[in-house]
Amino acid sequence: MNYTEKVLKEAITKNPNEPEFHQALTEIIPTLAPFIAENPEYEKEKILERLVEPERQTIFRVPWISDDGEINVNRGYRVQFNSAIGPYKGGLRFHPSVNLSVIKFLGFEQIFKNSLTGLAIGGGKGGADFDPKGKSSREVMAFCQSFINELYRHIGQDQDIPAGDIGVGGREIGYMYGQYKRLTGQYEGAFTGKGLSYGGSLVRTEATGYGLVYMAENMLNAKKTDFSGKAVVISGSGNVAIYAAEKAIQYGAKVIAMSDSNGYISDLNGIEIETVKQIKEKNRGRIKDYLNFHKTAEYVENGLIWSVPCHVALPCATQNELDEDGAKYLVKNGCIVVAEGSNMSTTLEATHLLQENNICFAPGKAANAGGVAVSALEMAQNSTRLSWAFEKVDRKLKDIMHDIYISSYKAAERYGMKGNLVAGANIAGFKKVADAMLMQGNI
Numbered sequence: 001m002n003y004t005e006k007v008l009k010e011a012i013t014k015n016p017n018e019p020e021f022h023q024a025l026t027e028i029i030p031t032l033a034p035f036i037a038e039n040p041e042y043e044k045e046k047i048l049e050r051l052v053e054p055e056r057q058t059i060f061r062v063p064w065i066s067d068d069g070e071i072n073v074n075r076g077y078r079v080q081f082n083s084a085i086g087p088y089k090g091g092l093r094f095h096p097s098v099n100l101s102v103i104k105f106l107g108f109e110q111i112f113k114n115s116l117t118g119l120a121i122g123g124g125k126g127g128a129d130f131d132p133k134g135k136s137s138r139e140v141m142a143f144c145q146s147f148i149n150e151l152y153r154h155i156g157q158d159q160d161i162p163a164g165d166i167g168v169g170g171r172e173i174g175y176m177y178g179q180y181k182r183l184t185g186q187y188e189g190a191f192t193g194k195g196l197s198y199g200g201s202l203v204r205t206e207a208t209g210y211g212l213v214y215m216a217e218n219m220l221n222a223k224k225t226d227f228s229g230k231a232v233v234i235s236g237s238g239n240v241a242i243y244a245a246e247k248a249i250q251y252g253a254k255v256i257a258m259s260d261s262n263g264y265i266s267d268l269n270g271i272e273i274e275t276v277k278q279i280k281e282k283n284r285g286r287i288k289d290y291l292n293f294h295k296t297a298e299y300v301e302n303g304l305i306w307s308v309p310c311h312v313a314l315p316c317a318t319q320n321e322l323d324e325d326g327a328k329y330l331v332k333n334g335c336i337v338v339a340e341g342s343n344m345s346t347t348l349e350a351t352h353l354l355q356e357n358n359i360c361f362a363p364g365k366a367a368n369a370g371g372v373a374v375s376a377l378e379m380a381q382n383s384t385r386l387s388w389a390f391e392k393v394d395r396k397l398k399d400i401m402h403d404i405y406i407s408s409y410k411a412a413e414r415y416g417m418k419g420n421l422v423a424g425a426n427i428a429g430f431k432k433v434a435d436a437m438l439m440q441g442n443i
């Protein structure tokens with residue numbers, strides 16, 4: 001058994017009952033083998049054994065009182081995975097499916113993603129098994145304040161900087177930042193995704209979705225084409241999905257299907273994104289409400305969105321939402337590019353199927369890095385107490401996504417896996433972190 005196989009096997013054995021974390025390890029570790037073989041000091045210094053073990057994991061009780069006066073108890077998490085190249089950085093997810101395995105897979109991926117941005121941010125992730133759906137704003141505030149009553153002691157602008165993820169948007173960041181400030185007395189950039197009036201950055205709301213489309217545009221360009229006239233299917237209808245759709249439409253594409261956890265809508269004339277924003281961002285409604293505004297659209301309850309024929313597929317909801325069945329449809333229908341907006345959207349089997357059929361595939365850690373990249377730009381603005389123009393941040397985002405595409409492409413080519421952006425992103429992200437760990441001694 002070689003070094004990477006040995007570390008993978010030991011990490012899986014040592015962390016039982018963590019299927020999502022196992023999946024992320026299985027996707028990443030083997031692809032590093034040719035690079036590590038060429039650089040034996042990584043094995044000698046046990047870099048991989050150290051990398052798979054989080055620096056610190058915090059699990060805590062979050063009690064809060066609902067509007068009916070009942071006491072509720074949720075479980076909170078923050079996994080501070082790696083700080084070799086910068087303070088821990090990564091989102092908070094509020095969703096009933098959150099558990100340690102989910103947070104560890106997200107935190108592990110985040111190390112590589114943050115490194116790929118070229119900015120000085122380490123990897124972390126957190127969240128809670130709290131379900132914001134159907135809760136009043138007062139209940140969401142009560143939950144956020146209780147969550148921060150514990151988390152505040154573990155975070156800070158130079159220590160660990162949380163942001164949004166599923167179930168955590170501008171409203172939740174505001175409540176958490178307010179409570180952090182109240183407890184610490186510090187007006188500092190300890191969160192990103194803040195409102196524009198209290199230290200937020202222009203483009204952060206749009207960044208993940210826009211960045212995803214900038215990445216997909218690079219992939220299409222490599223195939224001597226672009227978004228113009230393409231049919232695009234986007235799963236989800238949250239923050240990432242909405243702004244991916246907005247940019248794809250600006251680039252001349254038609255977004256023909258979007259979804260939420262109940263079902264998908266489709267309209268071959270193209271979905272009107274302002275209506276989706278109204279439903280999701282303002283009304284906090286369901287995607288099927290779209291039919292109340294546009295009679296040409298169809299709604300399929302619990303349907304498989306990947307069965308809608310498209311040129312470009314952008315999964316933007318959650319992990320493992322694109323499995324082998326979905327991938328078979330994409331192959332059959334002549335899809336040419338798949339880029340992950342959600343983290344680990346695609347199962348390992350589906351990824352292989354897409355790659356074997358020459359569909360250009362970009363993993364989340366490369367394709368959705370625009371969100372955390374603009375978070376790091378928000379941190380830079382907070383440090384200098386300045387705020388940059390929309391165009392300036394957007395230009396930097398576009399350049400960062402291009403650089404990620406090039407570095408992932410080149411790393412894959414250099415190690416004999418031309419066109420495999422999964423392997424390329426893993427190697428390119430790993431190198432900077434591993435070298436920083438080597439230079440900092442056996443921490």
Ligand code: NDP
Nearest residue numbers: 165166167236237238239240260261317318342343368371
């Ligand atoms: P939101 O909460 O804004 O939206 C999530 C969307 O995905 C909703 O439409 C939701 O539907 C759907 N969804 C969530 N969980 C499930 C599920 N288990 N099954 C089916 N559909 C589901 O989250 P974001 O848009 O912020 O995040 C989406 C993905 O993008 C996540 O994987 C996240 O990790 C990733 N990401 C987010 C970044 C960011 O900056 N926000 C940055 C990089 C990656 P419903 O409302 O019905 O639950």
Ligand code: 2IT
Nearest residue numbers: 090091163165371372375
């Ligand atoms: O998965 C992710 O990269 C995010 N949810 C964004 C993290 C961040 O710190 O902006």
